[in-house]
Amino acid sequence: MCLQLWLPTTEGVASRSSEESLHTKYEIAMKTTSFEHFCEEVRRTIDGTLSQSPSHIKNPLRQFLLPDEEHINTHVLQQYINKPELQTLLTQYFSNTQNAFELCARLLKSTHHARMSYRAIRDINFRLQSTNFDFQEEECRRIRGEFKLFVEQENPFGQAAQFDEICNSLEELNQLPELRPENKPKFFWVAEKQSAQLDGAARGIYVLKNHLKTTRVLVAGLYDVVENTKTIMGVCLAREDEVYPLQQVGKLLERNDSGFGQRFDEIEEQGCLCLRNINRARMLLLQIHH
Template sequence: MLKCFSFKSSTSSPTIQNPSQESTSSISREYHHAVHTTSFSEIRFNVEAQAHHLNPTRERVQQALDHFNPDNLTRLFSAFFDHTETASDLCLHLHRCLLRARALHAPLLDLFQSLDPSHPSQNDCVRALDLFQPFHTLPNPIPDSHTFSAIRADLSVLKTTLDHRAARSLRSLRLSRRLFRGSAICLVVVAVAVIAATVAATVHAVVAIAGSGAGFALPVCASEKRELARLRQLDAAAKCAYVLSNDLGTIDALVSRLRAAVEGDKVLVGLGLERGNERYLVEEVIKQLWKSHQGFLRQVEDLEEHIFLCFYNINKARLLVHQVICTDSTS
């Protein structure tokens, strides 16, 4: 006989709570636990070894969605996997931009390592001017800010839709429970009335009522099981969409800061090229570039770290939602 699901909190089944009502701190803490317990070097090694491949792949995702068709949830989860794939592609593009930024600055960094930036010589100034021209001519490899604005908006809309659908599942579960309880009370009343009417037919009446009650309870419990599965799926996707949107927002801010730093270096280099015949000014440009390059390297490393962590989080999110879908679809 099918066991009815309890609405009480337990370790094996979710509480009947609206996922949108959970605190953002608990969402981030739960989702990022794996990231915080994994060394960045390990994450970076795994991502580079996989060449930023999505996990699960598009083919595995499609196979799971082909066997998954509760109402219109397939469209929502298909959108989730599409958005995470887009985010991964943007992160990959951004990482390539970082590689170009390193290459752009590499000649200047080599120059700084071969001189005393606080006291550059005349020869140092001549060498610097030769390097300033290509640096100033080449475009800024760091993309415009708000690189992830569109995909963040998509994830935000998707999370809202998932939350609304989860609220519907929540209402359906509560209604199902009330109907089940009301049906049980009606059965008891009918049984008492039949017993009071005729003692002779008691055994047959009770058997008939019990059989009728069992036939009604089974579909109700099956419905509850399906709604609980949907709630788990919706909750997992909503949490992941929320956290990934925050990750991309952080990266967007770092991109904006780094692009501004490169633009600032270009302004300095342009000033040096315009006044190349004034040694004192060129010396000052070299000194300021040396100082700014220390910050540039830190910003590049910080942004690169967040990109690799975002790659890790994207795959973690996809695996989590894929696993919940496959588990509940086969249970």
């Protein structure tokens, strides 16, 4: 099931009908689509952009965001023109969670591209072994060229500070009076059902924030690993007439191969988990008027 088919069409459909369609498709998708299948759909979507630089790609994962921006603007916010407090809450909630979604989407794209780059330098080790260290000048030049390319590329895992900013924005949102249980009875527009849904939305923020903090730790750890690898390669490049440094870097890549791959897997899984939980949190708040 392609996740972009979860979204309902809005043309010629009444607002309540559209809401029911959205919720129905969301519930069906959550029940019938496994997390593994979701991750596979994300990878397949990113695979279609591998020939492009990550910085020049439109967000291909936007299709997975539920509900989408158009649906919010046309079927949600317009209903609360006469309830500015609730409209402001909805606007902040959907804006902050969309920012979180886009940050995780960028991380997943960067991770996918970084995995491809690392495979290229990992394969160098096999070339070093295959020659039994009897290096030809042309082969050494090619290996150093790949090292140079890896060193000069921007570290794709420099988003730790951005995750801190997103978590802070969610924390501020969670402190709004409308989402604090002790303050909800003071608001005349909060019916019993709406109050329950707002409780759910607050819990959604709490869960999402914890997932984002976990992702931030993984991102920071992989950033350090990439920087250390770059430093070692830089030393190797500075000794351009020596074969021994190439041999040592090859051995290092061999030792780190499984650990590096595991870190990529962890970040991809955590990123996909964040996308799923962002959608859950957004749908929870959407139900306050359903």
